[in-house]
């Protein structure tokens with residue numbers, strides 16, 4: 001019989017947090033120039049070691065976290081960062097995630113963190129103005145949320161032909177289609193691949209000048225496929241494209257989807273929370289009647305990363321698509337009747353609506369941010385960020401050296417530096433150099449994209465720490481660097 005206790009420390013958490021707390025706070029002030037890039041050799045050398053044979057103990061772990069990892073951490077939460085659609089979580093969400101990791105480290109069973117998934121989904125639904133029939137589940141992000149939603153759509157489409165696709169697979173010699181605009185996020189295409197439909201099953205429909213799906217082109221595509229015997233699975237409306245923040249005409253897509261009996265999925269991973277701002281809320285009309293909606297609290301809500309959510313009309317369908325087969329070691333181990341222990345009952349069975357069995361209790365991260373600032377605080381944030389994008393547009397329009405490439409709809413504003421006597425190719429190269437120099441020399445980190453073949457500087461405001469000073473600072477810096485390079 002082996003004697004002795006495990007070498008891994010299971011206590012001393014408070015002590016470790018006390019040691020890391022000051023380093024984390026210091027990191028969160030984002031002072032000075034970002035050291036991570038020019039210290040790359042140093043931190044890689046400190047971390048890239050062989051597997052330890054004996055282990056170095058908890059203090060060695062703490063020291064490396066405090067001295068090497070945290071100070072060189074990723075500064076996507078710095079106030080001047082406005083790139084891609086990402087930021088780092090606010091304090092309440094970090095604390096709740098830590099608490100859930102320790103005290104709710106598995107989302108099953110009758111326990112408060114499992115229950116928080118239910119509460120936080122209800123709060124999200126209310127925040128977004130969705131009806132109770134849209135039942136949800138948390139997911140690891142927008143990628144999985146879209147897989148789950150399209151999995152439900154696939155189940156629905158096949159069931160209407162008398163096929164249980166989750167059980168029997170896709171019948172050979174049948175062709176299926178998902179419709180989306182050319183601006184759709186690539187995770188939707190990947191979802192089609194994973195669901196066995198194939199990437200080529202996503203028909204990319206052209207967009208109008210404002211980069212929204214072209215309705216006439218969509219109707220033509222549907223008609224053409226119907227004549228060719230290709231079955232529709234879903235129409236995907238993007239509510240806030242990642243490139244420019246364009247919102248597909250959801251109400252028109254809903255009407256078309258209803259008329260043809262096709263599932264309407266809304267990918268609102270980035271933009272759905274825009275509905276909180278009354279100026280653009282009408283653009284979301286119809287979202288509440290969609291068959292499924294993907295949202296990403298780890299973007300605009302600044303919940304800890306790894307927190308997506310999906311809502312689907314009729315969760316039983318989600319169950320048929322994703323249920324775990326009963327297993328003796330799971331259900332069989334839960335007792336009948338009144339639970340006397342938390343382990344007598346699995347609580348809300350999110351593992352049956354999802355891709356994951358074991359999973360963190362993600363609801364805690366969303367519950368915490370909403371408990372802290374409420375719907376009003378979130379509306380203020382969204383409104384402020386939409387204001388920032390409009391402020392950039394106003395400044396760009398007032399400056400002959402800058403050119404607006406898209407009118408902001410949500411919190412993205414695409415623009416470029418304009419130099420006289422240069423064609424688009426030269427201007428693209430110039431703006432790419434400006435973007436690179438911004439990252440190298442300033443605290444301002446917007447990302448970039450292409451708009452109608454033109455290279456755009458693309459700030460996307462989802463960062464709670466950004467203030468108007470950084471918005472102006474970024475525009476000033478583009479102007480200054482552009483003048484120097486041009």
Ligand SMILES: *Cc1c(COP(=O)(O)O)cnc(C)c1O
Pocket residue numbers: 085140141142143144185187238240241242267268269270271296308
């Ligand atoms: C971010 C995003 C995704 C992907 O979400 P992840 O959380 O990064 O997996 C999908 N669609 C849209 C519109 C997005 O903005």
